[in-house]
Amino acid sequence: MSEILLELKDVHVYYGSAHILQGVSLYIKEGEVVALLGRNGVGKTTTLRSIMSLTPPKKGSVIFRGKDVTKLPPHLHVRLGLSLCPEGRRIFQGLTVMQNLKVPLSGTNRKELLKLVFQIFPELYERKNQYAGSLSGGEQQMLAIARAIMCNPKLLLLDEPMEGLSLLMVRRVLKCLEEIRERGIGILFTSCTPRDALAISERAYILEKGKIVFEGTKHKLQESSEILQKYLGVV
Numbered sequence: 001m002s003e004i005l006l007e008l009k010d011v012h013v014y015y016g017s018a019h020i021l022q023g024v025s026l027y028i029k030e031g032e033v034v035a036l037l038g039r040n041g042v043g044k045t046t047t048l049r050s051i052m053s054l055t056p057p058k059k060g061s062v063i064f065r066g067k068d069v070t071k072l073p074p075h076l077h078v079r080l081g082l083s084l085c086p087e088g089r090r091i092f093q094g095l096t097v098m099q100n101l102k103v104p105l106s107g108t109n110r111k112e113l114l115k116l117v118f119q120i121f122p123e124l125y126e127r128k129n130q131y132a133g134s135l136s137g138g139e140q141q142m143l144a145i146a147r148a149i150m151c152n153p154k155l156l157l158l159d160e161p162m163e164g165l166s167l168l169m170v171r172r173v174l175k176c177l178e179e180i181r182e183r184g185i186g187i188l189f190t191s192c193t194p195r196d197a198l199a200i201s202e203r204a205y206i207l208e209k210g211k212i213v214f215e216g217t218k219h220k221l222q223e224s225s226e227i228l229q230k231y232l233g234v235v
Contacts, residue, residue, distance in 0.1 A: 002030045007026070012059040022212065035218075053073060085156065085161065093146065175228060
């Protein structure tokens, strides 16, 4: 049975006086893919930022691989095996694909990680000397995910990885995520679209106004038309 890789316990986050996360608790097992669903503005991005200590919790704890990392700075989260691919890609447009991939690299496993990335994203190998700003939107998203993998994570955090992509590119990104999972890397990703999210995830959480209002397998959620309609607007 897989061990728990990440656990959030009663996490509360504030922006000024605004209470954004109101007691969020969730967990992810080793090698598991979990979707965090919800409409825009409900706290999905803040949840990922709280895990990385970019927006540290005021209350509650973040446990990663059995260690309380709540108060650790973000760079130590990366060293422990957490990697965040933020919404909006945030790649370096004026650098080549290869230069973008080498930004987070340090240590002796550079060649192994590059080999892994190019196995998952062969399109990036074909464009390794091309400027990132000249890539299509889908290719830029693949580059953003690939750059996060270059941190050699045990858990990959993806913020809206399918947002703004064509149906064809959504399918391609989903295939890449399956390949990442097959290599034993856990994935927690946010999405507003349950159809795409449930195609790859094993379990899902729904966030509404800073609180978890649903937790269960994707099959349980797919069968819950009332919940889908109430919290995600799916008819």
